[in-house]
Amino acid sequence: MTVLEAKEISKQYQMGEVTVNALDDVQFGVQKGEFVAVMGPSGSGKSTLLHLLGGLDEPTDGQITLAGQPITRLSDDEVTLVRRRKVGFIFQFYNLIPTLTAAENVALPLLIDGAKVRDYEQKVVGLLDLVGLTDRQEHKPDQMSGGQQQRVAIARAFANDPEIVLADEPTGNLDSKSGTAILELLRRSCDELGQTIVMVTHDARAASFADRVVFLKDGRNVRQLNVEKKSGDGEDIRAIMRVMRELEM
Ligand SMILES: Nc1ncnc2c1ncn2[C@@H]1O[C@H](COP(=O)(O)OP(=O)(O)O)[C@@H](O)[C@H]1O
Numbered sequence: 001m002t003v004l005e006a007k008e009i010s011k012q013y014q015m016g017e018v019t020v021n022a023l024d025d026v027q028f029g030v031q032k033g034e035f036v037a038v039m040g041p042s043g044s045g046k047s048t049l050l051h052l053l054g055g056l057d058e059p060t061d062g063q064i065t066l067a068g069q070p071i072t073r074l075s076d077d078e079v080t081l082v083r084r085r086k087v088g089f090i091f092q093f094y095n096l097i098p099t100l101t102a103a104e105n106v107a108l109p110l111l112i113d114g115a116k117v118r119d120y121e122q123k124v125v126g127l128l129d130l131v132g133l134t135d136r137q138e139h140k141p142d143q144m145s146g147g148q149q150q151r152v153a154i155a156r157a158f159a160n161d162p163e164i165v166l167a168d169e170p171t172g173n174l175d176s177k178s179g180t181a182i183l184e185l186l187r188r189s190c191d192e193l194g195q196t197i198v199m200v201t202h203d204a205r206a207a208s209f210a211d212r213v214v215f216l217k218d219g220r221n222v223r224q225l226n227v228e229k230k231s232g233d234g235e236d237i238r239a240i241m242r243v244m245r246e247l248e249m
């Protein structure tokens with residue numbers, strides 16, 4: 001089942017006299033339960049693509065469909081609801097609210113969507129258990145390591161049972177060991193819970209945990225590679241790095 005489909009999307013930014021073609025006629029589809037990595041040089045349009053897929057911005061041309069619903073050319077209220085109910089975001093710098101505990105950060109999307117405390121308490125406990133932070137519920141972000149904060153952010157992204165989770169360099173600020181824990185958690189959420197994930201990364205090792213790597217260059221979707229072992233395997237990493245070299249990334 002196709003969860004997310006982008007058809008012939010283009011994005012242009014107008015900078016005074018200059019038009020920047022951030023994305024140029026990109027086709028992109030993601031199946032349910034798939035973990036897709038997006039790679040490309042700096043400025044190739046990765047973040048732009050992720051923003052469009054999550055309804056944070058609108059394409060100049062083309063159509064994006066999420067769980068059967070077109071998300072382009074909706075009203076602001078409609079797209080806000082799509083984002084809140086159907087999309088989970090994970091960022092490089094976690095973006096947790098510093099004055100809230102881990103449990104409160106995870107509960108926030110549920111609260112915003114109008115859930116009652118007694119309805120979400122169990123859910124929050126389950127989510128913190130899923131990411132291995134049962135004993136950190138009452139900790140504030142500055143009392144946790146970067147890896148722990150990112151696991152809180154993942155629990156928060158999963159809170160509304162989103163159709164898709166979009167992650168922009170989720171391991172970019174972490175050491176290799178904490179990064180691996182995050183990648184294994186994302187991998188497991190696809191394999192065991194049928195979660196669907198699109199992750200932007202410039203790291204071949206991070207991408208080697210995905211099912212498939214999509215390569216962007218100059219705003220175009222230029223290559224695609226299926227990952228064999230999907231677990232940080234050396235052969236997979238080398239195969240990804242070969243394509244990176246061919247594309248002069
Ligand atoms: N808000 C913006 N205004 C103008 N140009 C932008 C804006 N955001 C991105 N761009 C340009 O679009 C291109 C793609 O950017 P981006 O999607 O951030 O690439 P990446 O995430 O791959 O580094 C770049 O040339 C960048 O300078």
Ligand SMILES: [Mg+2]
Nearest residue numbers: 043046047048
């Ligand atoms: Mg970027």
